[in-house]
Amino acid sequence: MTSKRYARQIAFTAFGAEGQKRLAESSVLVVGAGGLGSWAAELLVRAGVGHLRLCDDDSVELSNLHRQSLYTEQDAAACPLKAEAAATRLRAINSECRIEPFAERIDHLTIHRAAKGVHMIVDGTDNFPTRFLLNDYAVKYGIPWVSAGVMEGQGQVLTLIPGTTPCLRCIIPSVPPCCGEDDQQGNACCQFGVLGPAVAAISAMQAAEAIKLLSGHIAQANPMMVKFDFWDNTIQRIALSKLRPSTPCPCCDQNEYEYLEP
């Protein structure tokens, strides 16, 4: 690890050399190499995360470029797998990080390989069925994760720590009916469109949360669900502790992991 490279980050005393060392020893899974995932992965790799596994089975398209930072017009013309194109770009950004592309769709089978050995998960997906799968996995194996979603000019971020915060199913009991098992139905960017800066800002907050957790500063994790509307200029914050359901949660209270079942 070259200290000069991270000098301006280490100079932030709350993070410091110890935070940098811990970050370099950490491993993260980023699920989705689209808008949220590509920005978050880039920020984590620039910050010096030790190992980043990036999961996506889609290919690059021209319509991705306004919001997906890792891809170029050459990529859009050649249509490589996002996981591979992103890995090439991320290695060029920081050769000290171990970048591992995982070009398979996340499901109840592949998640066990995708998340093997990681310290946390960053949700860069665009659909609720995958988020519920990630939630079941995270709660079952005690892995913190940062979920986020963006649509039109707004987005929200949730830092979910098993055993400490409510889980996603405490907050949203089941997959919303508008976002069914076919993830194309749940893909908000396809249905409603999205502003690139909203994606960048939300994924920056995800990356900040990930850096805090991976560097051992868990007490700094945001205890709020935060919703930003970059079009209407509003911010909403709701304490996660207020989002616990009055009845037991099937996932984190009753250990039922139905999204991990076939």
Ligand SMILES: [Zn+2]
């Ligand atoms: Zn729960």
